[in-house]
Amino acid sequence: MSSLPSPPVATPFSAKHTLMVQGTTSDAGKSILVTAICRILFRHGIKVAPFKPQNMALNSAVTHDGGEIGRAQAVQAQACGIEPSTDMNPVLLKPNSDTGAQVIVHGKALANMEANFYHNHKPKLLNAVMESHARLSQEYQAVIVEGAGSPAEINLRARDIANMGFAEKADCPVIIVADIDRGGVFAHLTGTLDCLSESEKNRVKGFVINRFRGDIKLLEPGLDWLEEKTGKPVLAVIPYIENLHIEAEDAISIKVQASGERTLKVVVPVLPRISNHTDFDALALHPQVDFEFIKDPKKFIGCDLLILPGSKSVISDYKWLRDSGWKSIVDKHLRYGGKLMGICGGLQMLGNNIHDPLGIEGDKESLQALGYLDFETTLEDQKQLMNVAGGVIGSQLTLQGYEIHAGVSSGPAFDKCLFDLGDHQDGVMSEDKQVLGSYIHGIFDSVDMLNYLLAWAGLDGAEKFDYQQHQDKEIDRLADVVESVLSVKTLQGLLGLVN
Numbered sequence: 001m002s003s004l005p006s007p008p009v010a011t012p013f014s015a016k017h018t019l020m021v022q023g024t025t026s027d028a029g030k031s032i033l034v035t036a037i038c039r040i041l042f043r044h045g046i047k048v049a050p051f052k053p054q055n056m057a058l059n060s061a062v063t064h065d066g067g068e069i070g071r072a073q074a075v076q077a078q079a080c081g082i083e084p085s086t087d088m089n090p091v092l093l094k095p096n097s098d099t100g101a102q103v104i105v106h107g108k109a110l111a112n113m114e115a116n117f118y119h120n121h122k123p124k125l126l127n128a129v130m131e132s133h134a135r136l137s138q139e140y141q142a143v144i145v146e147g148a149g150s151p152a153e154i155n156l157r158a159r160d161i162a163n164m165g166f167a168e169k170a171d172c173p174v175i176i177v178a179d180i181d182r183g184g185v186f187a188h189l190t191g192t193l194d195c196l197s198e199s200e201k202n203r204v205k206g207f208v209i210n211r212f213r214g215d216i217k218l219l220e221p222g223l224d225w226l227e228e229k230t231g232k233p234v235l236a237v238i239p240y241i242e243n244l245h246i247e248a249e250d251a252i253s254i255k256v257q258a259s260g261e262r263t264l265k266v267v268v269p270v271l272p273r274i275s276n277h278t279d280f281d282a283l284a285l286h287p288q289v290d291f292e293f294i295k296d297p298k299k300f301i302g303c304d305l306l307i308l309p310g311s312k313s314v315i316s317d318y319k320w321l322r323d324s325g326w327k328s329i330v331d332k333h334l335r336y337g338g339k340l341m342g343i344c345g346g347l348q349m350l351g352n353n354i355h356d357p358l359g360i361e362g363d364k365e366s367l368q369a370l371g372y373l374d375f376e377t378t379l380e381d382q383k384q385l386m387n388v389a390g391g392v393i394g395s396q397l398t399l400q401g402y403e404i405h406a407g408v409s410s411g412p413a414f415d416k417c418l419f420d421l422g423d424h425q426d427g428v429m430s431e432d433k434q435v436l437g438s439y440i441h442g443i444f445d446s447v448d449m450l451n452y453l454l455a456w457a458g459l460d461g462a463e464k465f466d467y468q469q470h471q472d473k474e475i476d477r478l479a480d481v482v483e484s485v486l487s488v489k490t491l492q493g494l495l496g497l498v499n
Contacts, residue, residue: 017495018051018137018172021208022147022163024188028179029210029238031072032246034146036482037491038079039475041142044488046497049088049140050076053129054148054162056093056101058275058312059248062387062402067107068092071278072146075247079475087132091125091161093118096273096313096361106132109383122159126169129161133170142495145172152195164200173205173494175235180219181211186226193230205494206235208486213240236486245285245474247278252293263288264459265303269326270295271345273312276404279343280307282444282467288459297325305339305457306330308346310441313361314379314407318349318369330370339457340372340435347428347437348377348407355379360406372435373428375411384408388440390421392452399449401442409439 021037023030034050041048050073061074067086077084086107093101100114105128113121136143149156151163159165167174178188189207196204207226212219216237223234252270266283270293277293284291294300308330311317321327334340342350348369353376355366360379369377389400399419403426418427419438429436436456444450445467454462492498 016137017141017497018133018143018145018170019491019494020145020147020167020170020172020174022151022167022174022176024150024152024176024178024185024192025182026149028150028188029177029208030146031076032244032478033177033208033210033238033482034144035072035076035079035246035475036478037144037486038076039479040483040486040488041144041491042079042081043479046142046492047140048080048142048144049082049136050080050146051087051133051136051143052089052146052148053133053166054091054093054125055089056095056148058094058273059278060092060094060276060404062385062404063088063107064387065107066385068104068109068383068385068404069107071247071276075471075475076144076146078472079479087135090129090132094275094312102312107385119156119159122161126161126165129166130169133166142497145170150192151176151200152192154195164196167203168199172203174200174203175206175208175494176204177208177210179210180237181213181240185209186222189226190229193232204232206233208235209237211240212237235490236482238482238485241478241481244478245281245471246478247281247471252277263290264305264454264457265290265292266305266307266457267292267294267300267303268307268309269293269297269321271309271311271317272320273317275310275312275345276343276441277309279309279441279444281471282450282465285467285470286450286454286465287463289454297329300329302336303333303338304459305341306333308340308342308349310343310404311345311349314345314348314377315354315356315361315365315367317345318354318367321349327370334372334434338434341453341457342435342437343443344403344405344439344441345407347439348405348409350435350437351375351377351409351411351413353377354407373411373413373430373437375409375413375428377407377409379406380408381406384439388421388426390419392449393418393420393425397448397452399440399443399446401440401445403439404441405439 021030021033055070057070059071060068061071063085064083069089073088074084092104095101102112103110148162178185283289350373351369352371355378383406387402391398413428417425427438447466451462
């Protein structure tokens with residue numbers, strides 16, 4: 001186990017215009033609320049940036065400065081109208097087992113650590129967190145901070161850098177959000193507050209209740225009770241927003257109702273360490289695509305296109321794919337004429353062999369993969385991180401996306417690639433055109449590439465669906481609803497921006 005180096009002493013910082021959003025539970029609405037606040041402030045001419053001190057997620061993005069951060073912070077940067085940077089998420093944890101994770105600091109992989117080892121070394125990361133926050137505070141008028149999980153997790157508070165540990169160090173105000181749709185919202189809020197120290201309670205400026213359905217008058221007695229009991233105001237009650245799509249931080253949450261007009265069936269197996277499943281949001285939202293994530297192979301009843309997704313632990317996930325029954329399903333799917341695609345880790349599974357000579361993912365080993373494409377992959381200690389742009393060779397189609405992978409693939413299949421990305425090529429296809437693989441995340445996000453790949457999969461004349469435009473409209477829709485109950489004047493007051 002490698003040890004974290006001691007970081008340099010943090011530079012002086014100011015949290016004068018910082019506001020932190022914490023939650024009573026995971027998935028209470030922290031990411032969504034931060035996204036909404038960022039867009040509200042941006043629309044009112046305030047230069048704002050998102051920040052999450054520590055994130056644990058397998059959905060990640062590549063920044064303009066060549067680092068890796070949580071996907072949610074990239075979406076929040078979009079809400080701010082700015083490019084994402086590594087300072088927006090200085091510590092990212094990517095789980096590779098039930099008790100261990102890859103630790104990424106300022107965008108670069110530092111080490112694989114077990115939970116206890118990491119917990120003991122979190123104080124060494126606090127300087128890295130505060131340095132990033134200081135830089136953002138100096139560059140932007142406002143910084144909106146997202147907590148992680150809940151500040152009431154007593155077992156983690158001693159060395160906390162993600163919630164109140166950061167808030168205390170930065171001396172910034174906090175609002176706490178709870179999801180009323182889950183039930184127990186008053187217990188969640190009062191219980192969370194009771195778990196805090198006096199100084200932590202004092203920096204809580206109020207509550208936000210998320211995802212409320214029904215008549216607000218029926219809720220008002222509870223709000224009055226909550227304010228009287230805690231002495232904290234309820235700053236806003238956010239209505240439930242039907243069919244809102246904001247890219248998920250980690251949990252798979254895409255839910256789309258199929259209709260008779262959906263003519264192409266697409267299935268993605270849910271690997272134990274599936275990563276960047278947001279790659280498939282554009283497919284799931286396309287009006288002609290019937291999209292489904294499936295974990296249990298017994299629930300698979302056929303499809304037109306089967307896609308193997310990215311993986312944080314490609315060797316162990318391939319073993320699961322093989323042993324769980326998915327491999328035989330993939331073989332049968334191809335025999336019946338279906339199309340098969342692999343992205344990143346899924347691409348690596350399509351080759352002949354995967355080698356891990358350095359034990360990057362655990363044991364030093366090699367294993368035979370699916371063998372549908374003639375190449376091999378070797379895992380290396382330096383991760384490939386890059387935003388890419390280029391075109392489809394032999395056509396006028398352009399594409400863009402990003403690459404995040406430790407594996408390097410080579411072999412005859414790569415002698416004739418589909419995509420020219422300038423300094424390298426990508427995209428391999430079998431001779432019979434049934435199997436396609438690419439390292440590019442976000443490959444479905446542009447209109448032309450989405451239609452190109454849908455046509456390959458069997459959907460001719462697909463409707464044009466602009467996922468990027470849809471995503472920005474959804475951020476605006478979210479901000480509209482939140483601003484109707486949480487005014488920009490209230491936000492400016494919390495941030496100390498009111499003269």
